[in-house]
Amino acid sequence: MEAVQRRRVTVRGVVQGVGFRPYVYTRATGLGLAGHVTNTPEGVVAEVEGAPAAVLAFCERLAAEAPPLAVVDAVDHCEVPVAGGAGFTIVASRAGGPARTLVSPDVATCADCLAELADPADRRHRHPFITCTHCGPRFTIVTGLPYDRAHTTMARFPMCADCAREYADPTDRRFHAQPVACPACGPRLRLLVGTPPREASGADPVAEARRLLADGAILAVKGLGGYHLACDAAHPGA
Ligand SMILES: [Zn+2]
Ligand SMILES: [Zn+2]
Known part of the structure; x- marks a missing residue:
């Protein structure tokens, strides 16, 4: 029987919210490795177990082939005792300790x-x-x-x-x-009008917003991170 090895891999940087755990999952299962991956306050931590060649292949190029939005600052890995078991899982995140991930x-x-x-x-x-x-x-x-x-x-x-x-x-x-x-x-879109603001009646907030813009209104459109002001720049009233 072939020897089995288990390694714990810690990846630090911008590695959460960028598809890193699915990436690790796909990479590990593609190499036939068992183990798990989780988000921790320190970063993404994976344990992989299997044939030494497959474990090595997993660790090599892990950073180089990371998802496009990931920014890997460091990859540490160390050998840990073999735990047995089959399959690879994404386990619930571990909280606690100082947050060091980005x-x-x-x-x-x-x-x-x-x-x-x-x-x-x-x-x-x-x-x-x-x-x-x-x-x-x-x-x-x-x-x-x-x-x-x-x-x-x-x-x-x-x-x-x-x-x-x-x-x-x-x-x-x-x-x-x-x-x-x-x-x-x-979440749902909604349109607030008037002073004080109250929810506009009507079925479609986007259609109503278009109508208001055409009439010369100025809208504040809530997006990610703040508001955009919108108006028809060619409308004399606006
Ligand atoms: Zn998309
Ligand atoms: Zn849904």
Whole structure:
């Protein structure tokens, strides 16, 4: 029987909210390794166990092939006692201790999400809060570390069955994407008008906002990290 080795790998830098745990999962399972990965206040910590050649292959190029939004400052690994067991899992985050990991900035909507946004057949067609593992809000919504949905402002929005399935599927591009939502769950748009502000009646806040802009109104559009002021610059009233 071939010898088995187990190593603990700690990755520091901007490694939370950037798809790093799904990346580790895919890499480890692709090499047939057992073990687990978790977010900790120190960074992402993985333990991998298997044939020494596969363990070495896992550790090599882990930083070089990291997801596009990750910024890896350091990778430490050390041998730990073999624990046995099969399969690779993403385990619940460990809190406590001083937070030393970095939070990803908000990231502009990616090409894949833009394509879904414009696709009438997609369930997120024109969904204003579209996001995935590689784009969307991060710093704006984080309330604590490690970066997990429970430590974001999305914690109050339970995922619908479809979103929960995407979130749990290692082959889905929203696997462990913390801000995942859709028109059936998650935040809603609303339009406030008047003084004091009250919610506008009418079904579609976007259609009503367009009508107001055409009439010369000035709107404050709440986005990630703040407000944009919007008006029709060619309208004399505005
Ligand atoms: Zn995206
Ligand atoms: Zn949903």
